[in-house]
Amino acid sequence: MYNGSQKINYSQEHLKFLKKVQRERLIIRICQISILIIFLLLWEWAANLRLIDPFITSQPSRILKTLALLYREGILFKHTMVTVIETVIGFLSGTLLGILIAIIFWWSDFIYRISEPYLVVLNSLPKIALGPILIVWIGNGQPAIIVMALVISIIVTILTILTGFMEVDEDKIKLLKTFGATKFQILTKVVLPSGIPSIISALKINIGLSWVGVIVGEFLVAREGLGYLIIYGGQVFKLDLVMTSIIILSIIAYLMYIAVLYIEKYIVKWN
């Protein structure tokens, strides 16, 4: 094993093996990128030859032009930031609140058992249906969008994290009890640290769900943000605008997911 500081002299066979693994990785990366490029070229070419109608399907060059236009008008940054901020706030509040409620349920089995049927119903309810109610209650603005993101993600967060808490090895808890640990010490010294993997998988689910919540919220509120650009573009038949917004959206969503992976690597360093 290569351990950073120490270098080991490998046999020829091992070097060959390493090279093979590296080459496979490279080939996979090349294929991934080629598929994207071929797809974009085909799209552009088919639209230029009018095999498909660029008015409906848009095309890469038009998307780039739209991007430049949005940038010049100063709209690009504004709408993107609005959406990102809403998502981050929704994501963080959903996660933190979810962890908090999961802790309460872990702490009191009594409360959990009372709440269980309600959780089951809320979990199966399509939360998007609550959108119009949220707008009436909270008002037609950003708070409603953020609450939408929170409502969509929180139940799954609670259930995922609680399952993680429940799976903690009973004997690890027994070990702390033999030292006379209080319930709070058991929570902070065993349950939370060993629940970190489940918290992280909840983060990964949440990030996607928060995006769903925010975009649906922006569809309904329809004032600003990428969701607004998409719904507006659809209504006035500017498919270039719709496509551009979707592409920006997918890039940012991907970056946020990468950020979560990075956090995971940083926290779970004992592995």
Added chain:
Amino acid sequence: MDVMVELKQIGVIYHTLEGEIEAVKDVSFSVEKGEFISIIGPSGCGKSTILSLISGLIKPSRGTVNVNGKIGYMLQKDYLFEWRTIYKNVIIGLEVQHMINSETEKRILKLMENYGLIDFKDFYPRQLSGGMRQRAALIRTLAIDPDILLLDEPFSSLDYQTKLLISDEIWSIIKKEGKTAILVTHDIAEAISMSDKIIVLSKRPAVVKNIYKIELTCEERTPIKCRRAPEFREYFNSIWKELEVHV
């Protein structure tokens, strides 16, 4: 001699929705200071229940438990927390009991040095071998400076050779630190080689079948060397019979 642990006519009943299970029927024994005793019996006979009683994790349904000193408990597996370094694992008992200060820290480093773990202080548990992990678990138990050590089959997860070596080592550590120890096991040879006294329990609900005082003639009283004592086989045979009858 001071009596460190005394159980008088203990009975324990477990309650489940399916009914009640009498785990322990009538168990009485006492352990004196510095003694190493083993509790042996068929599996599921309530051996671990007795350790839980002594440590106060559960209360008996009948009878009384007197404990005269601080308890240290060693479980079947090491249960080191994989997110903590070895040092951080070893001090967890002190942490829970708010006993971390420069004096206890020094003592722990001394223990780690004496028992060959000092160089692995900042390693994570997964980087250590099974035997070393078990040693770390023992130091974690010794860290709170207990008077009585409860050992719940602490060697059962190790392979045979490691088990012999580690039990020898842990036995020496316990003797050197002058601790009283109660070992729960189903390994007859292990019990004979390590103990001053063996308590044989019946199958569930447990009663005390017999108490053996172990006297082995060997030059050096360590578990591995004493396996060659002439009396070893006799003890083994009579305990074996005692257990077999009740399986």
